[in-house]
Amino acid sequence: MRWIGLAFIGLGGLAVLLALGFWQVSRLDQKMTLLNEIETGISAPPVDLPTDPQPEADRYLPVEATGRTTGAELHVLVSTRQTGAGYRIIAPFETGTRRVMVDLGVVPTAEKDPMRPAQKLTVAGNLHWPRETDRFTPEPERDRNIWFARDVDAMADALGTEPLLIVARELDPGLPDVMPLPVSIDNIPNDHLQYAITWFSIAALWAGMTVLLGWRMAGRTGRKA
Known part of the structure; x- marks a missing residue:
């Protein structure tokens, strides 16, 4: 029973941690696509002020x-x-x-x-x-x-x-002592790579701890035999 429990906890936990890591990789790809779209929109040719601007549709x-x-x-x-x-x-x-x-x-x-x-x-x-x-x-x-x-x-x-x-x-004309601070993507958070690395690192640690625990359990079983 102990081996079944170890396999369930070890493999189940590893699957969850890997899933979280791959989800962050997917989110990273989505965020990079979004940032590229925003950057392209920011640098597009300017237009006149819209009559009925919408905060989401007309952001940037x-x-x-x-x-x-x-x-x-x-x-x-x-x-x-x-x-x-x-x-x-x-x-x-x-x-x-x-x-x-x-x-x-x-x-x-x-x-x-x-x-x-x-x-x-x-x-x-x-x-x-x-x-x-x-x-x-x-x-x-x-x-x-x-x-x-x-x-x-x-x-x-x-x-x-x-x-x-x-x-x-x-x-x-420009204003003396006033430096424009234009909209950019620099302040849009994109931490998904760090999160993915964190989840994969925890998954590797979890796998290592599971193997170590299994090795110790096997050693105890051998001594009892």
Whole structure:
């Protein structure tokens, strides 16, 4: 009975662990396909702002618009490898017929104030609805104009715009001290390879422990005989 139990637990556990590893390999292939599609979409030729943009269908859509900032801004705390700590500058953007938001880029913390004056710009970038908020995200410190995530709906309400955000890739003319931080796939997690390696490593350890236990059981049986 002990051999049957060992085989059931050992082989059953190994099958489960290998299945999880191969599932992660499959997810890796799916994620790579998705990332390639996103990267292709991000770099496609820009179009005009859609009339009725959809957060899922139009996420990352390349657009170009000409209009004016208003001098108002929201400052979103951010830290990047390129710039270190700084603030994303989110500004209202009036195109003549619409009032949307533009993520102009990032400034160092020392350049947070004063805010940039109103000016005419042509913005090329991507529509985005960032998934940066959860129940642990602090509420914005509105009196200090410090936000901790890009919450499109909340920012639109604060600035009196459509809930539509263009993340700038290029600004014409450029803004002194503001570095565009365009949409990219760099911040989209893709940990499936590491997960697959982990599951396969555990499977190898499980198989080794099963063989070791079987060897010890065989030794005890031989001594009793």
